[in-house]
Amino acid sequence: MHPEVLDKCKQASQASNEVANCPTTKKNRALNNIADSLQNNKKSILDANSIDLGILKSKDHYSTAFYDRLLLNEERISSMAEGLYDLAALDDPVGEVTGMWKRPNGLAIGLVRVPIGVIGIIYEARPNVTVDAAGLTLKAGNAVILRGSSEALNSNKALVEIIQQSLIENDLPAGAVSLIEDTERTAAHDLMKASDFLDLLIPRGGQSLIKTVVDNSTVPVIQTGVGNCHTYIDYNADLNSAVNITVNAKVQRPGVCNAMETLLVHKEIAPRFLPGVLPALTRLGVEIRGCSQTAAYSPEVKPAADQDWKTEFLDLILAVKVVENIDEAIKHININGSGHSEAIVTDSYENSRKFLSRVDAAAVYVNASTRFTDGAEFGLGAEMGISTQKLHVRGPMGLEALTSLKYLVYGSGQIRE
């Protein structure tokens, strides 16, 4: 195994035992202390960040969106610190007894929430993920091994140094939060194969990063993020709600995973709904890619290609399709969706129930914007991305998602007959 990866795996493994049994007050003190320290060391963080930004700018091509994700400033550092203060204030999920019962032979069996152990996170050039992920995993009693991208290396090193310093000052092992500094592929590859040390690997980033991790990891993975979300406007939808929800789901923040990518419209409401909503969307800068029936309602509609129904645009682009009925809409969603967030706008009791039970996704909405799929909006507190898989956790991953369970069995000499 890659020597740095092996070294940090071993340290994390040892640290995880200590953190797992650490009292809540001590973890919270460390979180608050890290937050203070981020505030007090803004200059050194920004210096490191400007090295990363300088290297990026020296390249021939880079996107402004990429630059923006990499950029730190005083406000963004304060916001990372705020996130940690908030996290310290949340309930500790560790130690919760989720059930306890007695068996006929007298054994008392309890199920208690425990940390997962060692969690690996592979992510792209967003330094805020470094602090975010470290805070969440630590609060849930885990050790974490971070593997950011080369473009953010100096920023990440500065942040992890501050975190580790605070851990040591709070009598916690520095190995509880570590950063793989070798940004070559072999290091990431070996982390994906480190199933002797890692209990979980979470990729945070775009579709290709997630696919690489899923295809190569022998460590259990939680897939997050890809959201090809739909809104279906039923035949009897309230027109006002339908327009508001459509516009909000597409336009309010198009670059995030819970934004709508495809609008499905019942053929009976299309003549009343599309002539109003299409120009409204166009005025807001949205490019419409529609089926042939949609095109009849606006000259600005471009023809949708097959691939458009499967695409997470993450941009001001919307695919629009007129459907025969709710069944066609549900079928279209279950075939093309990514299992993230799906909405129906309807006044039909029966269709609301049908949509909720038949659509297979992490979050299914009636008469609301898909944009609410989010840990804070759902009331779960902080989150570590949105799971689009069905195992372990689905939807926003709060602190509980970073825990496992353990059976405690209290006996008095019982043996099996």
Add this chain to the structure above:
Amino acid sequence: MHPEVLDKCKQASQASNEVANCPTTKKNRALNNIADSLQNNKKSILDANSIDLGILKSKDHYSTAFYDRLLLNEERISSMAEGLYDLAALDDPVGEVTGMWKRPNGLAIGLVRVPIGVIGIIYEARPNVTVDAAGLTLKAGNAVILRGSSEALNSNKALVEIIQQSLIENDLPAGAVSLIEDTERTAAHDLMKASDFLDLLIPRGGQSLIKTVVDNSTVPVIQTGVGNCHTYIDYNADLNSAVNITVNAKVQRPGVCNAMETLLVHKEIAPRFLPGVLPALTRLGVEIRGCSQTAAYSPEVKPAADQDWKTEFLDLILAVKVVENIDEAIKHININGSGHSEAIVTDSYENSRKFLSRVDAAAVYVNASTRFTDGAEFGLGAEMGISTQKLHVRGPMGLEALTSLKYLVYGSGQIRE
């Protein structure tokens, strides 16, 4: 993709939608009907099984244990049927609302238990797993694709034919339970890569089968079964309990995953405990592989090799080690154990708490035999193996382990500000 695998994946995918939304009464009727049908078709099952047995016997080498696992008889068929009747009587996990809350903006958010979808099971030459796995997955509203081993092919085909016939008679899709009949490796390999269709893959069998699946699957996997279980006898253990629990955990059924493989003994109790228990174990046919301190208590102790501490013997062999204190015992378990079932025998309140919190395993016992880790013994009803991983489910996998969750969001026009 392998044509048979692709074909059955597509059928299962379609069938899963129907089964997921099937009322409990209908699923139970089908389960009872399959059970009846197994009872009524014993002859054709036994005929198919005797073909498998005949092929096995024509080989130069085969183990009697393997033959016994492959063997069906009237009693074993009845026992499979009984399992299905019991399953029909269990509560349906699907549809349970595990929580529902209201957000300040008026959104009502509920979390409901839903089927996982399509589950693949790869297993060894045990025809009873065919019926067992089909019943459990069906009850939890899933479609299942079974991939048994070549040695049981005729038995499995006969069983799946009966199951599918019952499904059709109960107006359920035959594709809800299917068998990959091509027993070549390529078929299994393609099933492990079928992440477009499968939501979960469960390997049921020995360590090498599990490792192959974990190393090659891009579908999420639940690891089951490997149990390198320990019992630690603390300095102040009740001697009578210590002997009973030790003997029970090792001897009552040595071939199963929850049997003890290593005994750890506090040095202070060793002089009172080992001189009694070692001959008792030897009399029951147990081979003792001990550390040097253990060897001092009985001439029959063979020296333990390093590898013995890591081995799941599944046989009448026991590794025995004298330890300095509970900390050494816990460290030994956390390094060498497989995270299955671990027990302490003690009269110390403090040490019982320490062991429960510090030992990292699916089930941790105080003063009881590890042999109780089992779905029925824990009161969960039927089970699909014991999970030794920390994601999704840990310990005995009952029906709930074969489900996922879905957020239902009830709005009245909410959009995100």
